Amino acid sequence: MxxxxxxxxxxxxxxxxxxxxxxxxxxxxxxxxxxxxxxxxxxxxxxxxxxxxxxxxxxxxxxxxxxxxxxxxxxxxxxxxxxxxxxxxxxxxxxxxxxxxxxxxxxxxxxxxxxxxxxxxxxxxxxxxxxxxxxxxxxxxxxxxxxxxxxxxxxxxxxxxxxxxxxxxxxxxxxxxxxxxxxxxxxxxxxxxxxxxxxxxxxxxxxxxxxxxxxxxxxxxxxxxxxxxxxxxxxxxxxxxxxxxxxxxxxxxxxxxxxxxxxxxxxxxxxxxxxxxxxxxxxxxxxxxxxxxxxxxxxxxxxxxxxxxxxxxxxSNQIIGKAIPAKAVAAEANVINEKGILKVAPFVPEGLKEVNDANALQAGKMIARIECLSCHTLNERGLRPMPQMVKRLEFKKEVEKAKEVEEIEAFLDGLGGYPYMPPFMGTPAEKMALATYLDSLAIIK
Ligand code: HEC
Structure with a gap:
């Protein structure tokens, strides 16, 4: 990457x-x-x-x-x-x-x-x-x-x-x-x-x-x-x-x-x-x-x-999804889930490698750029714009405010279940950061 x-x-x-x-x-x-x-x-x-x-x-x-x-x-x-x-x-x-x-x-x-x-x-x-x-x-x-x-x-x-x-x-x-x-x-x-x-x-x-x-x-x-x-x-x-x-x-x-x-x-x-x-x-x-x-x-x-x-x-997001033993290439899910995508991806700025309360939103955006940008724009217009995609999730209409981030995290857990999306990879803290960021997109008009 x-x-x-x-x-x-x-x-x-x-x-x-x-x-x-x-x-x-x-x-x-x-x-x-x-x-x-x-x-x-x-x-x-x-x-x-x-x-x-x-x-x-x-x-x-x-x-x-x-x-x-x-x-x-x-x-x-x-x-x-x-x-x-x-x-x-x-x-x-x-x-x-x-x-x-x-x-x-x-x-x-x-x-x-x-x-x-x-x-x-x-x-x-x-x-x-x-x-x-x-x-x-x-x-x-x-x-x-x-x-x-x-x-x-x-x-x-x-x-x-x-x-x-x-x-x-x-x-x-x-x-x-x-x-x-x-x-x-x-x-x-x-x-x-x-x-x-x-x-x-x-x-x-x-x-x-x-x-x-x-x-x-x-x-x-x-x-x-x-x-x-x-x-x-x-x-x-x-x-x-x-x-x-x-x-x-x-x-x-x-x-x-x-x-x-x-x-x-x-x-x-x-x-x-x-x-x-x-x-x-x-x-x-x-x-x-x-x-x-x-x-x-x-x-x-x-x-x-x-x-x-x-x-x-x-x-599509450049993560190796399946091992090719004949080429001595290993799949990356385990190492990313264990160490975190922000640590494994080599071009992450110093301050974002570790998620904390202060940088959650920015770290979440960085993760979206690494894992989602190949198929979604992060602004309102263009190819499958992420704000629209998040709004589309049905629970947005029903779930109360305080539970939204939690619901998006659950959605991320099921991402690999879609036939066209790679699974989310990263630590639980990173999942939370990404969910926080995605939630923020859906609020901004
Ligand atoms: C390989 C391409 C690809 C990647 C990478 C990808 N998506 Fe998607 N995503 C899609 C496609 C295709 C759709 C379906 C769009 C449609 O129905 O118009 C979609 C739909 C969605 C939806 C709407 C789901 C629904 O049920 O309607 C959300 C939310 C979403 N993506 C979030 C993400 C997030 C978050 C990431 C990064 C972690 C991501 N996507 C990465 C291709 C991708």
Missing amino acids: YPIWEVPNLTAGIILALIATFHILPSHFSTSAMWFNVYVETKAYRENRPELLEFIKRYSLLLLVFSYVLGSLSGIGIWYAATVANPRGISGLIHNYVWGWATEWVFFIIEVTGIFIYYYTLGKVDKKTHLKIGWIFAIGSWTTMVIIVGILSFMLSPGKWPETGNFFDGFFNQTYWSQLLMRTTLMFGISAAYAIAVATRIKNEDVKAFITKTASKWGIAGIILGSILLLWYLKTLPARPHELISILAPKTLKTGMIVTAGLLILYFIYAGMKPLSIRLIPAILAIVVIFGGIWSTERIREMIRKPYVISQYMY
């Missing part, structure tokens, strides 16, 4: 979610765009339609700028935000998957250099060589997805890893294949939307119509197959996330996913029927709709990982 990153009204997690959702737009574009390019380029050479190369030039430039400037920046943004939001979570991942990332970065270098080579050699080297460069990029880029999905899916469903500690047991877990195939099909829907946006800028009507029609087919296929694979993905989820979808995921997010898929299919059908009528603004709006859909899906994926940041291992 490290210094705390408190983001009032939002939480650090939401900052991370915003960056990560944005990152999917350039990253999934980069893994899919070149397949489309290679297809169009092959067609251009086989059918002797050199005018199609104008699309390739523009589409590759968009890929270069959007994916390899904004995509790279937001990718680093994810690392940066995750490192301050949940340093121990990132550390846990790195300790297991450093070679996974190292391998990914090898392919990432192929992508980053590949796009420049592809763009700047178009028309300057012979056709066969240029197509080969395209293929190398397409396969290299998709391989980064093949690797990162292993690490991402591990966080939600670690497979046999908690028993064996084995790299591949965690990597090829029960949701790996369904998630990889789902992203692989959906990415074609994403690149199709970009292709149509680029086609709106092309004057030659034959090229414009051809690209828009082709992209609309890729788009419809990608979204429909992706939606079917999403259902398979849901089937492969372990029991707890499955349960949490029904308890936690708000209707708006579920509706968001379905509406996004529906709107996009209608848009692609329309584009396929009237390819010349699509203008740039609606084409950009389609990409905004995709952003909304990704936001809904990613938020749900994040919610159902609760109470863990790495399932069956580390809680």
Whole structure:
């Protein structure tokens, strides 16, 4: 546990979610765009339609700028935000998957250099060589997805890893294949939307119509197959996330996913029927709709990982919940309950390490920051605001004033009984301090 990153009204997690959702737009574009390019380029050479190369030039430039400037920046943004939001979570991942990332970065270098080579050699080297460069990029880029999905899916469903500690047991877990195939099909829907946006800028009507029609087919296929694979993905989820979808995921997010898929299919059908009528603004709006859909899906994926940041291992608040004997990692509940969270957490100011009458409120706030902040803001607004949460507890209405703190302590005793919250950990004095602080939140308007 490290210094705390408190983001009032939002939480650090939401900052991370915003960056990560944005990152999917350039990253999934980069893994899919070149397949489309290679297809169009092959067609251009086989059918002797050199005018199609104008699309390739523009589409590759968009890929270069959007994916390899904004995509790279937001990718680093994810690392940066995750490192301050949940340093121990990132550390846990790195300790297991450093070679996974190292391998990914090898392919990432192929992508980053590949796009420049592809763009700047178009028309300057012979056709066969240029197509080969395209293929190398397409396969290299998709391989980064093949690797990162292993690490991402591990966080939600670690497979046999908690028993064996084995790299591949965690990597090829029960949701790996369904998630990889789902992203692989959906990415074609994403690149199709970009292709149509680029086609709106092309004057030659034959090229414009051809690209828009082709992209609309890729788009419809990608979204429909992706939606079917999403259902398979849901089937492969372990029991707890499955349960949490029904308890936690708000209707708006579920509706968001379905509406996004529906709107996009209608848009692609329309584009396929009237390819010349699509203008740039609606084409950009389609990409905004995709952003909304990704936001809904990613938020749900994040919610159902609760109470863990790495399932069956580390809680969202960075406390190690379950021992991993194969990795010689011990669970921390016993030591925290015995010594106190304020003593175990290394960045607690001197005056707060021991709870006494004078510092109870402040010590309570410190404990809330350590144990609750990853999922609740402590002010009135934002993500599951703690004052509202405490008020919501039914006993607030019935219990007399003098008994409130006691009742909150009883609630803290039962915290681990919620399927989405880690248990409270700390000494009885710390529990009392936290309860005092929580009670004070509910009074302040
Ligand atoms: C892993 C995430 C997570 C952590 C950590 C967490 N909570 Fe929660 N908490 C939730 C979720 C999710 C809900 C349900 C919110 C909802 O229903 O909208 C919730 C609900 C609550 C509620 C309302 C309970 C009810 O029955 O309606 C209270 C009170 C609460 N949390 C207090 C705490 C306290 C105190 C801590 C720290 C000791 C804490 N939470 C830590 C995720 C978390």
